[in-house]
Amino acid sequence: MKAVVAENLTILYDGKPALERVSFSLDEGETLLLLGPNGAGKTSLLKTISCFHGEYTGRVEVFGREPCEARELIGYVPQSHSLNERVPLTALEVVAMGAIYRRGFVHFKIPRETMERAEKALEFVGLGGLGERLFSQLSGGQKQRLLLARALISDPKLLLLDEPLSALDPSARAEVAGVLSKIKSRKGLTMVITTHDINPLLDIGDRVMLINKRLIAFGRPEEVLTDDVIKSVYGPLARVIPVGGKLFCITGDVHLHRHGGGGR
């Protein structure tokens, strides 16, 4: 079954297009790396798929349904620095947030079963033992992994990640990329990941999409990541370098570190 289908999709803001005539499809279990410069329409596409933005023409479906009808199948992971850190919530409470809104309006107490699931989700992302720590006291990489745990506890079939590597140092990027790789191999979820730095994620990317207000390229990484395509978006200094059977993109935001997994 197709996890995400977009046909001739044009996303509008106040009637003006942010992204025009995009068509692509993603199979269940595949990971799409969504690449493009600032203002290219990456977040707009993510918000449209996740039902946060409804002004568009064309067709978009998530597991055969309209985005807003498929909301319970979607786990949305925002950028950690977009959250309000003044709110004194512990890591466990943040993770539990992903599970409690399926039913009821009043959530005075988090059910024990939900807390146990939250603890397991924290362990899965490598944050076991940090459940009582405040969100504001975690490092950038830990916060991003925590948000992954929150998305996982809602049992999604599709994970949408908005620049999960942004504002992280190289080691934190590697940690987050490692967790994403683990999610792919152990849970087999479909993922759409927007990123400026594709290199730490190339090992898990089944498809790469390059956009800049419109679709520039879509396909397997080795098909899309060519000098010509990258230069058409990021300018003449951008390039793709094969190193030891792996591809590295130099787009102006580069971290040439390697991760485990097969090269392409």
Added chain:
Amino acid sequence: MIPEYLIRAFLASIMVSVLLGMLSPLINTKGLAFLTHALFHSLLFGAVLGMILALLFENMALVTLTALLVTLVVVLLIACLEKRGFSSDSAVGIVASFVAGLIVLGFGVLYSVMADRPYFPLSENIVSYLTGDIFLITISNLEALAVGGVLLFFLMLALYRDFLYLSFDPEGMESYGGNTTAYLMVLYAIVGAIGALIVQTVGLITLQVVAILPGAIALMVSNDLRKVLGVSLFVTLTVQLSSVALAYFTNIPPSGLATIALGIIYGALLIRR
């Protein structure tokens, strides 16, 4: 022998402190200072409108009731504008400017209605709305404060976690199935209703300060939720009770004393930082 009016004032202070102590951290974490300002001004318009109705129908209970209803209508208007895509600040600004105009118009109408009716008790009432007069609290005021306060306290307590999540990540809350619009409207309604309930004890001029500073102080002292709530409650209670006691001996309005005390505590913490 403690005078009965002083006992009533202490009891009212305790109830006000519990409500504001709980609410204040939420106002700070959700960033509702501007909204609080607008809501508390809508209380004044509601009070003026209520006084006009009270004069026309010769029923003083209409003052508080109208103030409460007007505040709730303003809450709904702001929430509707936000739902239509206005930013929170824009929605509050648009509604607040209408409310400000209506207050001026309302006073004009009130004066013309007062011209041919006995108005002395009402003139006292409008002053108590502006500066607060906790020593004029009656037994029936106290009963209304207790019943309304208990209801609002438990409503706030039941939804406290949801309000925190709403403040932390509204987009995330919505994506996981939470109805952010409904939570926001309930929170705004609670802010407005608490304002309407306590405005006569605290006073409109100082209401915003005593609603915001205890939470701001608590969030400076700690970032553990229990401690934040504890500090906010403790600060509000201490300041309210001591200002009533001090006002008894000095004849200075207690709301003014409470505001100055909170300002000094906040300022001292800022300097210490």
